[in-house]
Amino acid sequence: MRLADRRKWRLRLRDLAAGAAFSAVALSGALPLPVTVLFVISLGVSLLGRRPFANQRVWSVLALLAVAVVLFGLVSRGALDLVVAAVGFATLVTAHRMLSEPTPATDQQVLLASLLLMAGAAALSGDVLYAVCLLAFGVFACLSLGLSVVEGPIERDEELPLTPVLRQVSIGVAIALMGGIAFFVLFPRLSWNVAARRTGAGVFGGTTGMSDRVRLGGGGDIKTSARVVLRAKLEPAPRGDRLDRYWVGRHFDLFDGREWRASGEPGMPKPRIMRAEVGGILQRIELTPAYGSRTLVGLEQPIYFGPATALGNTGTSPVQLVQVGRDEVRFAEEANAYTYVVHSRSDVPQLEQDRAALEALHALPPELDPRISELAARLADQATEAEDVAPLFERYLRNNLNYTLELPGEVDDPLTDFLFVRKEGHCEHFATALAVMLRTRGIPARVVGGFFGGERLGERFVVRAGDAHAWVEAYSPARGWMTFDATPESGRGSRPPAIFSRLVDAYERLEELWRSRVVDYTIIDQWEFVRKLVRPPAGASSAADEPDPVGPAGERTPTRAILGAFAAGLLVLLLWRRFMKGPSGAHPAAGFLVDVERKLQGLAIQKQPGEDLEALTKRLQSEQHLLAEPLSRATRRYLEARFGDRPLLKEERRALLEGLERR
Template sequence: MSPAFDHGHSQLNSLLPRESLLWIFAVQLAVLLPHFSHLPLWLLGAWTAAVYWRLEVFRGRREIPGRLVKMLAVSLAIVGLALTYRRWFALEPMVALLAVSFTLKNIELVSRRDALLSLMLAYFLAATLFVFEQTIPFALYGMLCVVLITAALAAQQGRGSARPGRALGLSLKLLAQAVPVMLILFVVMPRLGPLWAVPQNSAKASTGISDSMSPGDFSELSKSDKPALRIAFDGPLPPPEQRYWRGLVYTHFDGRRWSEPDSGQGYGSWRRGRSGRPQDYGDAPESEHTLPAVGPRYRYQVIQEASHTPWLFALARPHSETKGVRATADDTLLYRLPVSTRLAYDVRSWPRESLARSEPLSSAELRRHLQLPSSGNPQARSWARARLDEGMSAEQISAALLDLYHRSFTYTLRPPPLGGDSVDEFLFATREGFCEHFASSYVFTMRAAGVPARVVAGYQGGEWVEQQEYLLVRQYDAHAWAEIWLPGRGWVRVDPTAAVAPERIRDGLRSAAAEEFMQDALLPLHKIAFVTRLRLQWDMVNYRWYQTVVSFDRERQQGLLTRLLGEVSPMRLALLLGIPVVLALLALLLWLHLSSRGPALPAASRLYLRFCQRMARAGVARNPGEAPGDFARRIEREVPRLGPMARQITLAYERAAYGDSAAAERQLRRLLRGFWPMRRARPAVAQTV
């Protein structure tokens, strides 16, 4: 083994200095910090204990842990992970396992080899940030982490490299050189399946619309202005009264809460098992998939925010060819996994009036959509029987109930609490409610009259963003409405809220509940026009970021390469990669050539050097070390005709170079502009001949 190798090996395994340790710990804290929002808090305590122990070792107060202590620490970490997570094949426990390995490495952080291994793990852990979030702030924070990790690597080189300015400067230079390569690889590298397709921990709380509904649920959502959906249309935009983004269908009522526990359509089975597999929910029957290839329809792309639930949102009669998205028999869409991050999916929807269903409901469907508790809410049942005794049809009963809402009810975000017979209390006592009160009481009463009915939950409306041409749907746009079954027409949407507050459907919640809207907000920012415009601008930036960067999938990559190359072939891809590499090498060679010429001369010196070059071409070269004044006097002796001009140029140069005179520099430039000694010297040479 060579002495050089022995020297490098011993240097690699030398003890770490204090500056190197501090760099490593700072990087670890920066990388772990955003993970503590979803990782267990005991992991933070474990990292703090490991860092404290290692600092005590550096101070000489403790020793490096032995094998027994290391085995005990690993065992405790594994037990902690097992108690924290029920499922191992999910993102969060896998990231937690990586973070535990990252943390426990501190107790044996001795040599530069250990430091390099720890920092390599830091790169991987920083990359896992994008498994959970792909927003612009997280992207910027991830870039900051990469800069810090690279600086920490530079700080391990010794000889003053741990100084913050030097380490950060070298890191920025290295990463700046890597940016062109990163951009090229982003465009041409094959797009692999994202890591975030792995299921996340299902115990995490969901946001937005739940898989059940009781009085007060949707009024709570009205307090949030967080984005829920962004929808871009390829073609016409549906009118406001058609913008019903359905997500769930509730058919089971226990007297207070609507849910879907036993239908097998996906919501109940997912809620019970949390498996998220496609076989857990039923597909729509073949007759539901028989959709016309032409005719009235809407084509659009939905970008849905993370909800940690599998249901998606779309207009009625949706069909999607996005991988992992399936339609259900209840006319909704489900994803194969809980939506743990932003998800983009394409949808086509047909207006229901163009697709009337003629076949009757099956006996199982009829029972499911007429289900009511055996007792409770007697007044609502009596009202429904009275309408039947009057010989009213389903449409007439519906019209009578909607007329009752229109004449006697109030739409409010602060409905009074309801007791056990919630439908009776709402219909015949309080008569103040939000959308879930109207939808729940309507479906209950229609079922009591023998009309199949169901509650539909989703979002209604949205704000049209003209600059980017997409519809922004927020959490406060959450809405519940009803559907009834009519022979020959199939399921027909009925929105009882529209009978009380039609402006809610036409103009949105802010217009319908202007005085009550976002009253509980700590800071009423929605009332400040400037802040509202700023937040909308920020949402447009996020939308463009997702469209351009995050959702740059295989299809978008092929489209971009086709526009750039015309035809995607190995030869053209090689040219696309080779041309930037050649240009980069040429730029590097030019930079090396220019840098080898030394520092740039002042303007006066460059002008005087030009004078000397012209005199050399005329046959009078300046000798090395010859002063400007001596050179001017020699020109006067050898070429008398050039003497006066040479004397003027020399005097102007001396005033500009040594007197720092801008006027002299301008004079020097002007004199040189008309000084061409070859043209003046030739006549004298001819006379001599």
């Protein structure tokens, strides 16, 4: 490969490495937009081979210094996080170097600045995509550096074979990655996640949110979203891979005929909110950036919201909770993501003491279609209590109306339209209809917004944006608040496209693995790892409870450790030998010689003792043998390739061997 091509490849690899490092930062979502735009433009210009700063060194450096001053000002005023500012500046330095005169020194500066970006991204984000970016950065940067080193201090336009260089560097990078992983696993952790940001703001922002209002009408696009908004670890862990339960978010009690609103004012911030004695199901919940709201979510009948942590651009910090009205709990501060603890108990009847509040839940829209009341009266017949009436209404709505996400156009009275005209709608329509019909019968009812469902991924359950759901709570003086859901079962969970859902599932599994094995890896995990390596895990044998004939567990021979160490040693030895041996010491032309000799044997041409190929050729020529001419050509070409530094091409080699066959 000539100098121009080599340089082109080197610069491309360098730019790709810088692009990978930038992606790691950009995925955190923390980078200011102007910096992101500038880098993307610079990367494009650099990949096109343009270097506008090559002749503008002074001005470009001055501009960079000016940006540094601005960033410093923003940091000192508290408008920008220090880490974000540093990473932003490193991004601009990388872009500047990419657009400067391309020399080996500039390449190294680009890659070192990109390395700083990778370190910054490690502080800003904990996504699994960081691993992909790190891998890409490592490979591209090492290959670029390898090419740069072989080029030497003075670039000379001579032909150089680069494949061996790239091959050796690639093997080296693979070994370095394995070494890095080994270091990661074995290096003892002295502290963990003191200042780590386990998640960034995300590139796509929040998907669902919990808005203050639920307006009837429009489609249900969100049901097709497979983005994960919530991860929860439950104790005790439920059986099965699906969790068909309601995750309560907000309660809506005021309905004006078109939309539901929530009443109630925010209270004072508190570290925890307790409504009853702690017990039931413990949930350790993580709300992802895709959630996009400050409302806490918990399994049905949450009775305790515990210590919460906000994951923001400035790091991890405790966050206080605010009770809004009687039922909603919000985080006091805005952040990218949150973690908190919830206890839920379904065995405690939630009795309402506030009579006035219950009275408010009888309110009906002023222009309610009388057909709705008539329908409710007809369906309820003589029943008066919530536990009797609501199932009747549920059954009617499920059996007579259809579930659909496609509701084009606006209508004046969406509830009447749903019940008597279109006769199809999504969960908000079903919930509204049920609540209003209950109210017409004098039963306090309200709409609840949250999620329904949950899928097991590893140790946790995940809830997707498409699991967003609305249902009804009706009050029974005897049994307190009760949950009713008129939406057909097929319409309750998410409905993402199959392929997309599978992709998101795969990603989530990877993310879960990444979090549990990498991001949250602690010295306890290290200890467990070593313990499992040395001793078989308890219960691994079916006869674990039986007396061990060999002796106590602690005195057993650590077979697994010995086998593991032996396998690791063998692997290292093989790799080392392979590595130190390198490619075969034989000259590339030697293979051709072997092939020629094999052909001659096949053609019953026997070499005399001590006779080499040249001597054999001469002998055949003197005998005027048919093979003399093709063998002479093959011999000459072999000698040229072996000693004359004229490599033998594949096609040429095949043609020479075929020439021997034809005779």
